[in-house]
Amino acid sequence: MAVAPILxxxxxxxxxLAVFDDIRAKRQTDYVNNFWRALAADPALLKAxxxxxxxVMGPGSxxxxxxxxxxxxxxxxxxxxxxIHSHTAAAKAKGMTAAQHGELMAVIAxxxxxxxxxxxxxxxxxxxxxAEEERG
Amino acid sequence: MAVAPILxxxxxxxxxLAVFDDIRAKRQTDYVNNFWRALAADPALLKAxxxxxxxVMGPGSxxxxxxxxxxxxxxxxxxxxxxIHSHTAAAKAKGMTAAQHGELMAVIAxxxxxxxxxxxxxxxxxxxxxAEEERG
Amino acid sequence: MAVAPILxxxxxxxxxLAVFDDIRAKRQTDYVNNFWRALAADPALLKAxxxxxxxVMGPGSxxxxxxxxxxxxxxxxxxxxxxIHSHTAAAKAKGMTAAQHGELMAVIAxxxxxxxxxxxxxxxxxxxxxAEEERG
Amino acid sequence: MAVAPILxxxxxxxxxLAVFDDIRAKRQTDYVNNFWRALAADPALLKAxxxxxxxVMGPGSxxxxxxxxxxxxxxxxxxxxxxIHSHTAAAKAKGMTAAQHGELMAVIAxxxxxxxxxxxxxxxxxxxxxAEEERG
Amino acid sequence: MAVAPILxxxxxxxxxLAVFDDIRAKRQTDYVNNFWRALAADPALLKAxxxxxxxVMGPGSxxxxxxxxxxxxxxxxxxxxxxIHSHTAAAKAKGMTAAQHGELMAVIAxxxxxxxxxxxxxxxxxxxxxAEEERG
Amino acid sequence: MAVAPILxxxxxxxxxLAVFDDIRAKRQTDYVNNFWRALAADPALLKAxxxxxxxVMGPGSxxxxxxxxxxxxxxxxxxxxxxIHSHTAAAKAKGMTAAQHGELMAVIAxxxxxxxxxxxxxxxxxxxxxAEEERG
Numbered sequence: 001m002a003v004a005p006i007l008x009x010x011x012x013x014x015x016x017l018a019v020f021d022d023i024r025a026k027r028q029t030d031y032v033n034n035f036w037r038a039l040a041a042d043p044a045l046l047k048a049x050x051x052x053x054x055x056v057m058g059p060g061s062x063x064x065x066x067x068x069x070x071x072x073x074x075x076x077x078x079x080x081x082x083x084i085h086s087h088t089a090a091a092k093a094k095g096m097t098a099a100q101h102g103e104l105m106a107v108i109a110x111x112x113x114x115x116x117x118x119x120x121x122x123x124x125x126x127x128x129x130x131a132e133e134e135r136g
Numbered sequence: 137m138a139v140a141p142i143l144x145x146x147x148x149x150x151x152x153l154a155v156f157d158d159i160r161a162k163r164q165t166d167y168v169n170n171f172w173r174a175l176a177a178d179p180a181l182l183k184a185x186x187x188x189x190x191x192v193m194g195p196g197s198x199x200x201x202x203x204x205x206x207x208x209x210x211x212x213x214x215x216x217x218x219x220i221h222s223h224t225a226a227a228k229a230k231g232m233t234a235a236q237h238g239e240l241m242a243v244i245a246x247x248x249x250x251x252x253x254x255x256x257x258x259x260x261x262x263x264x265x266x267a268e269e270e271r272g
Numbered sequence: 273m274a275v276a277p278i279l280x281x282x283x284x285x286x287x288x289l290a291v292f293d294d295i296r297a298k299r300q301t302d303y304v305n306n307f308w309r310a311l312a313a314d315p316a317l318l319k320a321x322x323x324x325x326x327x328v329m330g331p332g333s334x335x336x337x338x339x340x341x342x343x344x345x346x347x348x349x350x351x352x353x354x355x356i357h358s359h360t361a362a363a364k365a366k367g368m369t370a371a372q373h374g375e376l377m378a379v380i381a382x383x384x385x386x387x388x389x390x391x392x393x394x395x396x397x398x399x400x401x402x403a404e405e406e407r408g
Numbered sequence: 409m410a411v412a413p414i415l416x417x418x419x420x421x422x423x424x425l426a427v428f429d430d431i432r433a434k435r436q437t438d439y440v441n442n443f444w445r446a447l448a449a450d451p452a453l454l455k456a457x458x459x460x461x462x463x464v465m466g467p468g469s470x471x472x473x474x475x476x477x478x479x480x481x482x483x484x485x486x487x488x489x490x491x492i493h494s495h496t497a498a499a500k501a502k503g504m505t506a507a508q509h510g511e512l513m514a515v516i517a518x519x520x521x522x523x524x525x526x527x528x529x530x531x532x533x534x535x536x537x538x539a540e541e542e543r544g
Numbered sequence: 545m546a547v548a549p550i551l552x553x554x555x556x557x558x559x560x561l562a563v564f565d566d567i568r569a570k571r572q573t574d575y576v577n578n579f580w581r582a583l584a585a586d587p588a589l590l591k592a593x594x595x596x597x598x599x600v601m602g603p604g605s606x607x608x609x610x611x612x613x614x615x616x617x618x619x620x621x622x623x624x625x626x627x628i629h630s631h632t633a634a635a636k637a638k639g640m641t642a643a644q645h646g647e648l649m650a651v652i653a654x655x656x657x658x659x660x661x662x663x664x665x666x667x668x669x670x671x672x673x674x675a676e677e678e679r680g
Numbered sequence: 681m682a683v684a685p686i687l688x689x690x691x692x693x694x695x696x697l698a699v700f701d702d703i704r705a706k707r708q709t710d711y712v713n714n715f716w717r718a719l720a721a722d723p724a725l726l727k728a729x730x731x732x733x734x735x736v737m738g739p740g741s742x743x744x745x746x747x748x749x750x751x752x753x754x755x756x757x758x759x760x761x762x763x764i765h766s767h768t769a770a771a772k773a774k775g776m777t778a779a780q781h782g783e784l785m786a787v788i789a790x791x792x793x794x795x796x797x798x799x800x801x802x803x804x805x806x807x808x809x810x811a812e813e814e815r816g
Contacts, residue, residue: 002674003496004257031264035250038257042510048596049250049517055592056246061235066202067243073206074247074524076392077213079487079759082254083247084394085265088683099197102722105392107203109385109729110192111210111219114171114185116384116754118218120348120377121140121174122356128167129221130546138810139360178374184735185381188728210388212528215351215623220530224547238586241528245593248524249517252618256484256513258492266682274538275632276801303808307794310801314646320460321653321794327456328790333779338746339787342753346660346791349757351623354798355791357809371741379747382736383754383763386715386729390762393684393718400711401765402410411768412665439672443658446665450782457658457789464654469643474610475651478617482655482796485621487759490662491655493673507605515611518600519618519627522579522593526626529548529582536575537629620800628802649800653793660792664756664785666764 007040015043019050026054033086065094069104076108143176151179155186162190169222201230205240212244279312287315291322298326305358337366341376348380415448423451427458434462441494473502477512484516551584559587563594570598577630609638613648620652687720695723699730706734713766745774749784756788 009017009032020032020040039046057067068091075083091101145153145168156168156176175182193203204227211219227237281289281304292304292312311318329339340363347355363373417425417440428440428448447454465475476499483491499509553561553576564576564584583590601611612635619627635645689697689712700712700720719726737747748771755763771781 002258003493004259006260033262033265034259035254038259039253041506042513045253045510045514045517048599049253052592052596053246053250056239056242060239061233062205062239062243066205067239069198069202069206070209070240070243071247072392073209074213074244075251076388077210078248078251078255079391080251080254081391081394082259082261083251084392085261085683087247089265097197098721102725103192103196103198103203104206105389105722106192106725107198107206108210108392109388109725110189111207111223112214112388113381113385114189115211115214115216115219116348116381117175117181117185117377118171119214119216119351119353120344120356120380122138122353123140123170123174123218124142125218125221126169129169129225139357177370178377181374181378181381184378184732188732191728208528212524215527217527217530220528221547234585238589241525241586242589244528245521245524245589249521252484252517252520253513255487255489256480256492256516258489274802275629276803278804305806305809306803307798310803311797313642314649317646317650317653317797320463321797324456324460325790325794328783328786332783333777334749334783334787338749339783341742341746341750342784342787343791345750345753346757346788347795349754350792350795350799352795352798354803354805355795357805359791361809369741375736375740375742375747376750378736379742379750380754382733383751383767384758386733387755387758387760387763389719389725389729390715391758391760394682395684395714395718395762396686397762397765398713401713401769410666411765412667414668441670441673442667443662446667447661449778450785453661453782453786453789457661461654461658464647464650468647469641470613470647470651474613475647477606477610478613478648478651479655481614481617482621482652483659485618486656486659486663488659488663490667490669491659493669495655497673505605511600511604511606511611512614514600515606515614516618518597519615519631520622522597523619523622523624523627525583525589525593526579527622527624530546531548531578531582531626532550533626533629534577537577537633616800620796623799625799625802628800649797652800653796656796657789657793660756660789661785663759663761664752664764664788666761 004038004041006034006037008037012037012040013043016040016046019043019047023050035082035086065091065096068094069096069100072104073108073111077112140174140177142170142173144173148173148176149179152176152182155179155183159186171218171222201227201232204230205232205236208240209244209247213248276310276313278306278309280309284309284312285315288312288318291315291319295322307354307358337363337368340366341368341372344376345380345383349384412446412449414442414445416445420445420448421451424448424454427451427455431458443490443494473499473504476502477504477508480512481516481519485520548582548585550578550581552581556581556584557587560584560590563587563591567594579626579630609635609640612638613640613644616648617652617655621656684718684721686714686717688717692717692720693723696720696726699723699727703730715762715766745771745776748774749776749780752784753788753791757792 009020012020023032023036024030036046039049068087071087072084072091075087145156148156159168159172160166172182175185204223207223208220208227211223281292284292295304295308296302308318311321340359343359344356344363347359417428420428431440431444432438444454447457476495479495480492480499483495553564556564567576567580568574580590583593612631615631616628616635619631689700692700703712703716704710716726719729748767751767752771755767
């Protein structure tokens with residue numbers, strides 16, 4: 001009756017196990033966290049999610065730690081307890097300092113309150129923010 | 137009957153006008169955007185919000201552009217149209233490139249979908265993410 | 273292709289028209305606002321929503337203006353532009369002063385930011401808030 | 409100090425007990441789940457909620473399992489842990505297969521990410537989606 | 545300064561244009577809606593989103609119309625105006641009747657209110673909903 | 681690896697301890713709840729949040745209990761479990777009766793459902809709600 005089982009390696013099918021192995025190889029760890037084990041009930045969804053995550057969080061024009069902090073900001077606003085835990089851990093593993101964590105909290109709190117104020121007052125967007133609506 | 141008037145300099149009281157002047161001085165511009173003009177109906181709230189914003193978005197351990205991107209991530213997740221417009225403009229003014237904007241979009245989208253999956257499956261937080269619950 | 277038509281009296285069916293008439297009678301006005309006209313495409317949903325609203329917002333232990341302010345708080349947090357407009361108008365019609373509106377904004381903004389902080393830090397609920405979990 | 413007591417049959421008043429009995433009769437079970445027992449502190453709210461639920465989830469033009477899946481989609485997006493658990497259980501009881509559950513997850517995840525993208529980019533609604541704004 | 549330009553075929557790069565052509569081919573229409581044209585500024589994100597959408601919304605164990613209704617439920621709860629418009633249009637194109645639309649509205653409204661109640665009362669999940677927490 | 685430690689008086693630095701002492705003095709209690717102890721890792725954020733809370737929730741034109749109920753409404757809609765617990769406790773301490781709590785629940789539930797309906801149907805704001813868009 002639980003929403004989803006947390007599948008062990010033994011319980012996972014071959015397709016899911018291949019993803020678990022890829023997670024272990026890419027992350028250089030033996031540990032596969034619960035999120036992936038819960039997704040394993042649907043191996044195609046598991047694989048699509050993992051593959052996409054690699055692309056999105058991989059090398060690019062944004063620093064990996066910055067990406068984790070953006071991930072945390074979204075997860076906090078969505079109220080996803082699991083994701084806040086896992087990505088805060090990931091950010092710390094990537095070097096987030098206590099000072100940076102504090103500033104991240106402060107920015108999230110600030111945005112949350114001005115979001116509420118702008119919405120509550122139904123402030124119209126300034127024309128200069130709308131300008132140059134290019135239609136190629 | 138409108139939710140809030142967008143106060144011109146002439147319509148704003150002395151306390152609000154002082155904040156407008158501070159905004160112009162700090163930002164080195166003549167332009168005061170609608171958010172502040174809508175808040176001006178309550179000068180104390182206007183001043184508290186502006187003063188706090190200066191502290192939070194001011195110099196610290198996170199890059200100013202990174203702070204803007206975190207602000208955008210929260211604003212998108214809260215669906216605040218005004219804030220998305222104003223902070224995307226601010227991020228571009230601080231040098232956000234098209235490639236960085238694209239990656240920001242991709243991370244927000246990725247987090248949104250894994251947030252939904254972790255919540256939908258009610259994945260229990262791994263004990264290793266909960267460990268060391270220090271009580272000083 | 274619009275999501276929902278805004279039905280005029282002529283376009284509304286008999287069942288919807290009866291609700292429109294009840295709205296006019298109870299509110300002592302000729303005006304039926306768009307929300308009800310959009311719901312009129314499904315007269316049973318229209319009637320159930322209107323009937324329930326009368327019960328919930330009717331006389332009780334909370335002041336009618338307080339109920340409107342609670343309604344606004346929920347609508348702001350959900351980002352419902354229509355509802356923010358209509359219930360702010362209703363609150364003003366029930367006597368909400370500019371000072372009260374300002375304080376309402378400030379409380380909503382404060383709650384939004386501490387909600388974000390408590391969630392971001394995943395603060396465990398104090399045992400004293402959980403005590404007396406009565407099972408009658 | 410708990411937010412709400414979970415009332416046993418003995419602790420519930422006569423009006424709440426009558427609703428409990430109706431729940432048992434309609435669902436053909438002895439079990440009344442915590443949601444209703446928490447609502448029992450306000451018997452009028454309990455009864456209104458239960459009565460409305462019967463109408464909404466009762467026979468109509470949508471399949472009962474489809475209604476449960478829509479209910480889950482809303483509950484996930486609102487982050488309501490209780491509701492996700494109870495309605496996933498209800499969906500399984502109504503025959504939701506593992507494959508259907510997986511597809512439900514995938515659609516929710518997909519919508520979550522495109523919602524975020526459309527909001528982040530503030531995409532203007534195509535005129536063809538707005539056309540035929542009928543005013544009866 | 546607009547958040548994102550809506551790229552015409554002429555303004556889109558080759559990679560984006562290839563996706564536009566695929567959209568036209570798969571949907572058997574000349575029309576490419578604004579969502580895709582806004583994403584075209586980041587062709588890789590455009591392609592990944594479109595490719596994934598095809599898989600998720602493609603043939604499976606859930607009816608295509610059911611998938612659209614689930615999509616609408618998520619979009620409404622997230623308050624994504626663009627997505628509500630586009631997916632309501634898609635659902636109508638796939639045969640959603642007025643009666644089905646009305647029931648969809650009613651289920652979304654019902655879930656929204658019981659989500660709020662379960663959260664407001666912090667109802668603990670019944671042990672029977674948590675049982676069988678399988679760990680493979 | 682926990683998201684944030686809950687700092688005891690001994691573990692808190694001098695700046696945080698001063699805030700703890702102020703909390704104890706203003707609230708006339710020995711107890712400092714977990715929210716403040718979690719914030720103590722960033723004393724500046726702790727102090728700014730506590731100072732602002734005092735202003736916002738202090739004497740004004742809205743009754744203190746009304747402010748707590750508005751706070752609860754926001755917290756429920758944001759799904760902040762910690763805040764729902766702490767502010768429901770605060771509201772009870774300020775005299776919220778069972779009847780008032782029931783009505784608060786009912787208004788929150790009502791707003792949640794009409795928010796969903798207005799959003800789902802994308803109801804256009806009535807011109808009379810938009811009128812008098814004053815520009816000082």
